[in-house]
Amino acid sequence: MSLSIQRIGPAVSIQDAGRAGGMGLGLSRGGAADRLAYLAACALAGVPIGSAAIEMAGFGGRFRLEATTRIALAGTPMRATVDGAPVAWNAAHIVEAGSILDIGAAEKGVYGYLLPGGGLDTPEELGGRGFHRIAGLGRALEEGDRLPILPDPAPDAPPMRLPAPSPETGPIRVMPGPQTTLFNDDTRARFEATTFTRSAKANRQGVRLEQEGDPFSAGSQLQRVSDFISEGDIQMTGDGTPYVLLADCQTMGGYPRIGTVLPGDLPRIAQAMPGQTLRFRFVTVEEAEALWISDADTLKRLKKSLMPLVRDPRAMTDLLTYELIGKPLSD
Amino acid sequence: MTTPEILPLGPDGILVRFADALSEPANRAALAFRALVDDAAPDGVTETATSLTSALIRFLPNHVRRADLEQVLGDIAEARDWSDAPLPDGRTLWHIPALFEGPDAPDLEAVAREIGRDPDTAIAELTAEPLRVLALGFAPGQPYLGFLPDHWNIPRRTEVTPEVPRGAVVVAVRQVIPFANAAPTGWWQVGRTAFRCHDPAADPPIALKPGDELRFRGVTADDFARLSDAPRGGAEEEAIG
Numbered sequence: 001m002s003l004s005i006q007r008i009g010p011a012v013s014i015q016d017a018g019r020a021g022g023m024g025l026g027l028s029r030g031g032a033a034d035r036l037a038y039l040a041a042c043a044l045a046g047v048p049i050g051s052a053a054i055e056m057a058g059f060g061g062r063f064r065l066e067a068t069t070r071i072a073l074a075g076t077p078m079r080a081t082v083d084g085a086p087v088a089w090n091a092a093h094i095v096e097a098g099s100i101l102d103i104g105a106a107e108k109g110v111y112g113y114l115l116p117g118g119g120l121d122t123p124e125e126l127g128g129r130g131f132h133r134i135a136g137l138g139r140a141l142e143e144g145d146r147l148p149i150l151p152d153p154a155p156d157a158p159p160m161r162l163p164a165p166s167p168e169t170g171p172i173r174v175m176p177g178p179q180t181t182l183f184n185d186d187t188r189a190r191f192e193a194t195t196f197t198r199s200a201k202a203n204r205q206g207v208r209l210e211q212e213g214d215p216f217s218a219g220s221q222l223q224r225v226s227d228f229i230s231e232g233d234i235q236m237t238g239d240g241t242p243y244v245l246l247a248d249c250q251t252m253g254g255y256p257r258i259g260t261v262l263p264g265d266l267p268r269i270a271q272a273m274p275g276q277t278l279r280f281r282f283v284t285v286e287e288a289e290a291l292w293i294s295d296a297d298t299l300k301r302l303k304k305s306l307m308p309l310v311r312d313p314r315a316m317t318d319l320l321t322y323e324l325i326g327k328p329l330s331d
Numbered sequence: 332m333t334t335p336e337i338l339p340l341g342p343d344g345i346l347v348r349f350a351d352a353l354s355e356p357a358n359r360a361a362l363a364f365r366a367l368v369d370d371a372a373p374d375g376v377t378e379t380a381t382s383l384t385s386a387l388i389r390f391l392p393n394h395v396r397r398a399d400l401e402q403v404l405g406d407i408a409e410a411r412d413w414s415d416a417p418l419p420d421g422r423t424l425w426h427i428p429a430l431f432e433g434p435d436a437p438d439l440e441a442v443a444r445e446i447g448r449d450p451d452t453a454i455a456e457l458t459a460e461p462l463r464v465l466a467l468g469f470a471p472g473q474p475y476l477g478f479l480p481d482h483w484n485i486p487r488r489t490e491v492t493p494e495v496p497r498g499a500v501v502v503a504v505r506q507v508i509p510f511a512n513a514a515p516t517g518w519w520q521v522g523r524t525a526f527r528c529h530d531p532a533a534d535p536p537i538a539l540k541p542g543d544e545l546r547f548r549g550v551t552a553d554d555f556a557r558l559s560d561a562p563r564g565g566a567e568e569e570a571i572g
Contacts, residue, residue, distance in 0.1 A: 020377070020378070021377070021378045022471065023378060023380035023387055023389070024365075024378075024379065024380030024381060024387075024467060024541065025380075025467050025471055025472060025537050026466075026467040026468045026469055026470055026471050026472055026473050026511070026528075027470075027471040125531060126471060126529075126536065134469070134470060134512075134514075135470055135471050135512075135529075136470060136471070136511060136512035136529065137471075175339065175341070175342060176339060177338070177339060177340055177341070178336075178338040178339070178340055178346050178348060224351055224352070225350070225351060225352055225353040225383050225384050226382065226383060226468070227346070227348070227351075227382050227383070227384070227385050228340060228344075228346060228380070228382045228385060228387045230340045230341035230344055231341070232341060233341075250468070250469050251382075251468050251469060252382050252383075252466070252468040252469060260340070260341050260342075262342060263341075263342065285339045285342075285397065288339075288342040289342055289392050289396070289397050291342070292342040292343060292392040292393070294391065294393055297393075
């Protein structure tokens with residue numbers, strides 16, 4: 001059982017829940033850039049956390065399913081068709097063997113997820129399957145790749161969908177970190193009062209933020225020793241430009257960090273399109289602790305909100321054929 | 332040494348920081364502290380790690396409250412004087428062949444000028460003593476090694492080299508790093524090793540541990556060419572207790 005790539009966007013890679021526990025080895029967790037969207041794909045597919053999906057930044061590709069299987073589509077909506085017929089995003093679908101799945105441009109965000117069958121079955125390295133560029137693990141997907149797929153755990157399960165997440169517009173919540181007090185009160189207040197713009201410079205390692213005011217400099221920082229970085233840290237580079245660090249961040253760094261974006265809000269940074277404005281607000285460590293949710297609990301919540309995918313009869317060009325598609329064929 | 336600072340690093344992390352400038356005793360303290368935390372195995376802890384001068388403790392906030400874990404860590408921190416902390420048990424001394432000449436040592440002469448020695452003396456000093464693995468960081472298994480003598484306290488280059496190859500041996504600020512992967516760097520490249528910091532074909536793939544020691548041995552270009560296929564790039568290990 002496999003999936004072949006006939007055409008591919010420039011930043012498409014295999015991603016999963018990442019490789020936890022490697023900070024002491026110099027390995028940051030990595031994994032899906034929008035962890036919440038990845039967990040939504042797991043919920044739709046009915047697969048355990050850690051299953052490997054295809055992460056598509058900005059643009060998907062053309063995929064051929066070599067066996068009949070369900071696929072889950074999650075994350076930022078992208079134009080998707082199966083053999084030319086549009087299919088819903090934030091939903092699972094049964095796709096017949098030999099079908100062509102086309103996934104086009106993201107419309108409102110950056111990262112979309114395709115999780116076929118029971119997840120991709122590519123070899124693991126250091127406990128994960130994901131591409132992690134700075135760790136030197138894996139590579140971006142390429143035209144001609146043929147990816148093995150684990151069997152669909154419930155091939156007869158009725159396709160489900162998730163309600164589109166309601167857009168959040170409040171300030172991104174930031175908790176203090178080990179270097180927050182290097183920035184004086186005025187600088188921290190100005191940070192909260194500033195409207196930032198998401199720069200075009202962004203990848204899975206971090207997102208650069210632009211703003212028109214003075215740079216955000218810490219006190220004397222030249223002799224400061226490199227220390228641990230957390231995903232979500234807002235790092236001020238030498239010229240005082242903020243970068244929010246994402247899944248593929250380095251494990252240690254010397255630039256001072258004004259705080260850490262809460263994991264629940266980090267997907268909003270990852271999904272922000274170039275030019276989108278962002279505001280930040282500090283919360284206390286206690287608030288951050290209270291807002292922490294395990295991946296397992298997030299998956300449970302997502303599964304509870306699954307609902308049957310109701311098809312639009314107008315999209316069913318031939319109802320008899322449609323019924324056949326609804327019955328999975330053996331591999 | 333004073334009691335370390337206990338600081339938040341993300342909603343599921345605690346950083347125990349022994350110093351905010353690099354020093355040998357602070358590194359030793361961080362290693363020893365992490366070993367004590369691992370022995371104590373507090374409830375809800377998922378991961379421990381050390382950087383150059385800090386220990387990181389990751390935990391499950393739905394299993395243990397931060398305040399309670401901070402109390403446990405604070406008690407461990409106050410239990411001893413960290414200035415004479417012992418190094419962890421079960422360390423290894425790695426003898427690693429490296430080439431310190433030709434195209435793989437593009438900055439050797441500049442470094443020799445910076446430290447006020449001739450290139451041969453610079454190589455002799457690089458290979459004279461074992462260096463400690465202060466931390467693994469940036470890329471899997473990549474060690475920060477220290478410390479070279481005081482006159483090696485040279486700044487990073489003003490211009491970043493766009494890419495040095497995997498195995499590049501680079502120096503700055505009394506430290507040496509053999510690069511795990513090809514990468515840009517502001518450090519000075521003085522040599523190259525066939526040792527791979529992360530070697531998928533080896534068991535374990537990541538050989539070095541913080542606290543281990545590593546001594547470079549200069550080899551000829553002919554020897555170096557033969558080492559590229561050798562297990563662990565020709566590295567030899569020796570237990571040091």
